[in-house]
Amino acid sequence: MQCSISRYSKLSLGLFGTFAIGYNLSNAIHELGHALAMWLGGGRVKMVLLHPFSWSYTYYLGKPPFPATTAAAGVLFSTLVSLCILVVIRRRRSDWLLPLVATGLCTFIVNAIYLGVDSFMRSGGDGTYLLRYGFPLPAIIGLALLLLPFGAVFALILLPRLGLKADDGIWPRLPILFSGIGSYLLLMLAYNQLANKPEIVLWTVYVAIGFLLITIWAVSSPFVEARWNWLRQQHDGDISWVFALSVLFAGVVIVAVELLFSDHR
Numbered sequence: 001m002q003c004s005i006s007r008y009s010k011l012s013l014g015l016f017g018t019f020a021i022g023y024n025l026s027n028a029i030h031e032l033g034h035a036l037a038m039w040l041g042g043g044r045v046k047m048v049l050l051h052p053f054s055w056s057y058t059y060y061l062g063k064p065p066f067p068a069t070t071a072a073a074g075v076l077f078s079t080l081v082s083l084c085i086l087v088v089i090r091r092r093r094s095d096w097l098l099p100l101v102a103t104g105l106c107t108f109i110v111n112a113i114y115l116g117v118d119s120f121m122r123s124g125g126d127g128t129y130l131l132r133y134g135f136p137l138p139a140i141i142g143l144a145l146l147l148l149p150f151g152a153v154f155a156l157i158l159l160p161r162l163g164l165k166a167d168d169g170i171w172p173r174l175p176i177l178f179s180g181i182g183s184y185l186l187l188m189l190a191y192n193q194l195a196n197k198p199e200i201v202l203w204t205v206y207v208a209i210g211f212l213l214i215t216i217w218a219v220s221s222p223f224v225e226a227r228w229n230w231l232r233q234q235h236d237g238d239i240s241w242v243f244a245l246s247v248l249f250a251g252v253v254i255v256a257v258e259l260l261f262s263d264h265r
Helices: 002-040 067-091 095-121 126-132 137-162 170-195 197-227 241-261
Strands: 044-049 057-061
Touching: 002 044, 002 057, 002 067, 002 095, 002 137, 002 170, 002 241, 067 095, 067 126, 067 137, 095 126, 095 137, 095 197, 095 241, 126 137, 137 197, 170 197
Parallel strands: none
Antiparallel strands: 044 057
16 A cells, blocks of 8 residues: 555656646747737737736737737647647657646647637637637637547546556546646636636636546546557556656746746736
């Protein structure tokens, strides 16, 4: 039992650090897409502010020359980058590539949830702007749904490379996923409850969807891995403590730096 607890602790800490890096890197790539679209269209960017637990923003100097393109560019550019990441991780195997796997996972899943929820709740994000610029709601929801299968591929790759096998079953996956990723989601909820209370209902929706997807992931992945030989081949053994503590440290530093320099409205 002691070995199992030690192993699950290592996997949970490694997953937390991996997710923290991947989530924040995916946010940075998303905002870079907005900034590049603004710049390529002849506009100017004032600054990009990243936040680990709430909204990240790209601030413009004046109105975007091509507002619809600029609004869509965050999702489209980060999707393109993540497809390139998928090519890289399919060809190369290394624990140190796990943050890239998490980046692809967050890009597709988070963008899908973000577009879908924002389009329905009109919360002032990219979905709201796309609707304002004439994009039909079914097209935006269709794009969100199209992103989900790609996110599922990254999710299915992540757990075997982290160290979990199909034989591990559902039970270790639930506590590892809930402690490694669920704890980050709870930090989001706590931050917004304290510092962004007017939008706490919106963030509660996001977090609730996140926990639902984690549960589906934990329950379904052992069955998919058992039937998909390529996924079983992704397992190379558990991550090392050196890797787990390294990504944990890097993830905490990224979160701390973003909190230090964030200027939330």
